[in-house]
Amino acid sequence: MPLAPYAADPAAGRGREFAEDRAGARGPRSEFQRDRDRVVHSIAFRRLRSKTQVFIAPDGDHYRTRLTHSLEVSQIGRVIARALGLDEDVTEALCLAHDIGHPPFGHAGEAALEAAMAERGGFDHNAHTLRTVMRLESPYCDHPGLNLSWDVLEGLAKHNGPVAAPNWALSELDAAFPLDLGAWPSLEAQVAALADDIAYDNHDIDDGLRAGFLTLDDLLELPLLADRYREVERRFPNARPEQRLRELVRSQIGAMVNDLLETTRGNIAGVKSVSEVRAHPGPLVAFSDPVANAERELKAFMYAKLYYHPEQVAAAEAARDVVSRLFAAYDQDPATMPDGWRASLPPQEPERSRHVADFIAGMTDRYAIDQCVRIFGRAPEGLRNV
Structure with a gap:
């Protein structure tokens, strides 16, 4: 499928921080495919299998970890990228790498490092993702870091939007390899950010139900989920309760993806280049206002019922x-x-x-x-x- 004119182009990127000898390159891959593969083969990526997503050091085999979450984000991101004519490989690289900087125990571990480093410049997991892939993970003989392409590093640095006040780690890396922190990132990076939201908004419901921290009655407090569950009951009257709950999660993901695609297609109508995307005064990949409001309500619900549960x-x-x-x-x-x-x-x-x-x-x-x-x-x- 040909790329849209506003898609990131692996043949027209801004290169890598360190020049590489392409003699004997391993396989016929684009620059973005190489980025994705470097992430997948990294030690930092493998460690995500034993890092907290929602539940800390879970004993159960069925709970999500940072690794399985990242794979699910990647699946959602690829679907969206393909539908919009974007580069799937750079989208996948961003989705797979976006949580590499998380310390153990998720946000609890990050809070402890922030406190310990308060007088030494602080700690931020997003900046630490860049620090990990650009400096700490160094498996190659001729350069530090994974030496990912500029497009991937830019997307990791600011997939949530421009960075007005980078911390020490991101400032040092930006000084060495400028990432244009004040502009909006590529559409692929914007897709990765919202694919992350779609994944954890819904898959955390699944894990919360499995753990018994959430109940069906809890979910039915939200009008959006209540309406969707009644539709699931209508379609599958003889299904087991756990099957209907899984169908609820799946249908919610599909509805959010479809809304994002429809809204984004309207936003990017007339956009002709990646430079126009970066020069735009705000994000172009987005939910409609009703779904964005419902998503904020869902997040507030999850914090109250699951993330801040006493246990x-x-x-x-x-x-x-x-x-x-x-x-x-x-x-x-x-x-x-x-x-x-x-x-x-x-x-x-x-x-x-x-x-x-x-x-x-x-x-x-x-x-x-x-x-x-x-x-x-x-x-x-x-x-x-x-």
Whole structure:
């Protein structure tokens, strides 16, 4: 399928930070396909399989992790990109990589690192995604980082929109390889951002129901979900309750995708180039106003009923304690760090603390718990609530 004129073009991108020798290139791939493959083959991507999505260090095999969430975002993003005539490969690369910078225990771990780094420049998972793919994950012989294309790095830096006040990590990377932080990103990056919203808005419902933190009565408090569930009951009167709930989630995803496509097609009518997309004063990939309002209502519902559920709050407190204690231990006694990380520990601040934060941010939930047990003899109670 030919690309639309407003799609990112792998043959017309702004290149990579470090020039590469293409002799013996591995296979007939576009630059964006190479980006996607580098993400998939990275250690940081593999670690997402053991990082929190909603539930911290879950014992159950059926709960989502950052890895399965990223795969689901990728599936939704590809569908949208194809329907709009966008480049599927760069969309997929962005969807797969968007959560690589998350520390263990999700937002609870991020809050602990933010507090620990408050006087050393702070911590932000989105900026740390860029730091990971541009500097920390370095499997190649001739350059640091994964050396992803400018289009992917730009999309990761600002898939939620222009960045007016980048933190230290993003500022350093932008100075080395300018990412035009003040402009809107490509349509592919905008698609990745809303594919993320569609995925977690709906798949978190599925996990919340599975864990017993949400009930059908809870969901029926929302008019949009209540109407959709009644339609599911009408269509499948003999289905089991759990099947109808899964159908509710699927139909909700489909409705959000269809609304996004219809609204976005109207927004991009007349747009002729990627430069016009970046120069536009606002996002072009969007929901209609009614669906955007309903989506905000759904988010508020999920925070009240699931994300701030008392058991979730207690588990998050235990998780923050783990990360805070690990940071203090490594900061006070570098001998507690593995040899490689200890050997490269800078002597001066703030680089020293940022190095410690880099180490902790790369941990999986399981590894962080194991480190806490190794150093302190035990991990806090209540880390696992499902």
